[in-house]
Amino acid sequence: MLNDRKLQVVIVINYKLIFREKDMFFRKGSVGYPYWLPSFAVLASLISLPPPVRGAEAMQFTATRVWPSTLYTRLTFESSTLPHYRYFMLASPRRLVIDIDDFGLSPVLHKLSQQVRSTDPFISKIRVAKFDTKTLRIVVDLKQPIRADIFNLKPVANFQHRLVVDLYPKLKGDNDPLSLFLANTPSVHSPFKPSTPSAQPAPFIVMIDPGHGGEDPGAHGLHNTLEKNVVLQIAQRLKKLIDKQPGIAAVMTRSDGHFVPLAMRVAKAQQQKATIFVSIHADAVANRQARGASVFTLSTRGATSAAARFLANSQNQSDLIGGVSRSGDSYLDSTLLELIQHQTLHDSAILGSAVLKQLHKINPLHKSRVERAGFAVLKAPNIPSILVETAFISHPEEERKLRTARYQQQVAEAILVGIQRYKAKHDEP
Ligand SMILES: [Zn+2]
Structure with missing residues (x-):
């Protein structure tokens, strides 16, 4: 015999199952659907349950963003409190359902579907509604089978709590975003016109890597200048300068506001057969006196100073932000042996010194020597790689300079001249 309490539980469970399985909240018009089931469940639950207790106002999402890219689409839901979520996939029609506890509808959610191109x-469409009094339900109608990667991001800079939904194409037996990228990218498309297969020297290709991007703003200054924006602007200036030079061309790991996972940046450099890799960043520390540019190459034995180690950690967290740290690491780990190639590290040091020397002409240096740290983007085993901290965004004066076209251009020109000096040595017989 069921007592009252058990009966209530059974009815509530039934009610939830019916709604969840049929996703009927949004499909009231389905042909052949047994309408009496949910109405009975609703009626039964109304009869047997005490009236709902009015709690605090439901929490709301304050902003939504859709970041489409060729590789994946990212949906971001921003809120002042951490959202607790569950999700599952449904077939025919194919859709992803995300339930969020204790969240209510808000104006930004109504515009969400319009943000989808x-x-x-x-994504073909996104629908949002209250699933029950406590649960907000987001239904993403899908055009193709996908693999969803859903996670929370903590508040950083101007961003509040974020619920991130990454949609990747689902390929047979392949769950690694890096292999996905490699599989979906056509073979090397060199920026050079195909030349006669004679004894032409290999083209000199600079892979420029503007740090951070998308949901990862990088460091920020007192006046809310975001690292991801100024480094992209400097990188674009550098690309323009390089592309004007004969015998040298530039490609970028990201050319717009999207985040690209760190391992993928290295993979892109490999794919493009880059001659060198130049990652561009802006530094930040708690001490607002710290200023000046610095240049890093990879250290095999870990960071050479506590400050460098701290930096290496904060840069590598980008991978966690991208949600692909495991695949990235496995790729990088497997190349660690090859990494200890003296030639690459040696060339990286020469490139680093050449660039540092030019940067010294426009700004005092933070460190007068090339430093070494374990940055993930520097780990291409066969490509000399440097990471340039162009200035301290945490220093008020340098933050101001980083925003100016003049300083951005000066930095780009300094890096170009450094690269040319390195190339001259590289081209020597
Ligand atoms: Zn950075």
């Missing part, structure tokens, strides 16, 4: 490879 008709050309988005994964």
